[in-house]
Amino acid sequence: MRKPECGKNNNNNNNTKLRKGLWSPEEDEKLMSYMLNNGQGCWSDVARNAGLQRCGKSCRLRWINYLRPDLKRGAFSPHEQQLIIHFHSLLGNRWSQIAARLPGRTDNEIKNFWNSTIKKRLKNMSSTTTSSQNASDSSILSETNKDGPTPMRGLMPMFNNNTSIIELEHNGLGIPASAGAGLFFNTTTATANANGENGVFGIGSLNVSIGGEGELFVPALESVSTITDNVNLKMENRDTTDITSYFDNINTTTRSNNHGVVVENFFQEELTLGDQWDLEDLMKDVSSFPFLDFST
DNA sequence: AAAGACTTCAACCGCCTTCGG
């Protein structure tokens, strides 16, 4: 039997109608002072004892997303934006896990920011990079400040006018589509792609760039739905080369195993294409990720 | 100035998981 949903059972024991919609300042005050005096307990008790005509879930949401004293306010900093993009590439739409790694930010906030801002930027990038390869595109995912574009080292390498289009045929890497994971290819040792130029990679309608340094980042958005078998890199000149050849060309060694192709130098270690990697392991020491070096 | 389009974000919805009896 399904539980009565918040808002569906308009009756509590007192047969009192529960309020919905925006919270009034008075309600905020009641919840805030109750939480500060009593701390978190059973949320339905909180609602009742604080004298709120709200369901427990509504109180929980209000506290977590708005009233909590440790919440950070205001716009996301460029650093936070980079972290969100990076964590999303690893964790997909697991907003609560992303939020757990961004102190003072809520899952709802990050989700909204992603859906309203970053997703749009990625889509814009997709369309602009295929039509005109303008150097100004390099700022697509970076916020411009008075010192110029915020460094996006690794995440969003520079476009240039000699960009060539390479289609990454993404038939599958064994990564569950539900995870929404993207791929980071650490190409810090690479100076060129297979054409000897910087380039742009595309999956479906989404293009991402690879520059002379940093990482090739292949974000998995909804355009990447199924991931099963093999990876091929198709060059713009319609030659087809396999991923092994490609990574050999960018000074990244590869070898085969039971699961597929192993590309060395991922996160300065190795990652098997075809394996599902342990996200928690990867996240243990984020500071070791070269693309999270914001010291420049 | 006004109307429509677009954006943002707080809050709700509904499903899944966890917990305790």
Add this chain to the structure above:
DNA sequence: ACCGAAGGCGGTTGAAGTCTT
């Protein structure tokens, strides 16, 4: 082991604000 209540989460909605024409 089972069941119901509560918590947690991601997706979605819609009101309010902002921008554009």
